[in-house]
């Protein structure tokens with residue numbers, strides 16, 4: 001079942017961020033949300049994830065589905081190592097070897113024995129990516145998942161994501177059109193609203 005958003009509206013005090021926003025995300029689809037900084041991309045993801053309520057409008061097709069997310073920040077447990085971070089979210093039947101196999105698919109090596117706090121930003125990003133995709137969710141929501149990766153790792157991570165999200169509904173925020181094209185994604189462009197809701201009355 002597709003995820004459908006109808007006529008969403010979200011304001012923060014006097015600032016309208018989303019207004020009259022509707023979209024449909026079909027089964028087995030990748031959609032990239034693009035738009036200027038402050039256009040409301042993260043706000044939209046937070047509403048989809050149920051972390052924020054819209055002022056009005058509806059979101060359907062999410063209830064009862066397994067969601068997973070890569071947030072704008074990695075949100076890892078910094079004191080745990082890479083494997084420990086994944087073990088926190090996976091079923092016990094997933095072994096250390098299974099996790100290591102996933103890490104190798106995103107070029108993640110040299111992480112062993114170190115707490116995440118001692119790893120590079122790009123390594124942390126790939127741990128967050130594996131954590132989101134190893135659980136085989138129905139809906140994947142990612143806020144700039146390739147942030148901080150160099151061109152070679154970006155390519156590797158893109159291929160990994162495409163492989164893992166087959167037959168799922170995937171929604172990705174990115175600033176990079178080339179990235180959206182590499183995902184073969186549909187693009188939704190969010191437009192930044194006026195920062196003053198009462199502007200027309202002035």
Ligand SMILES: Nc1ncnc2c1ncn2[C@@H]1O[C@H](COP(=O)(O)OP(=O)(O)OP(=O)(O)O)[C@@H](O)[C@H]1O
Pocket residue numbers: 012017035036037038039040041042043044
């Ligand atoms: N909890 C909040 N309270 C008040 N204002 C907020 C809140 N969350 C977001 N905003 C405002 O809403 C607007 C949209 O923010 P949002 O983070 O959704 O934009 P974005 O498109 O994801 O931007 P970026 O590309 O910079 O991450 C911004 O002006 C932001 O300051």
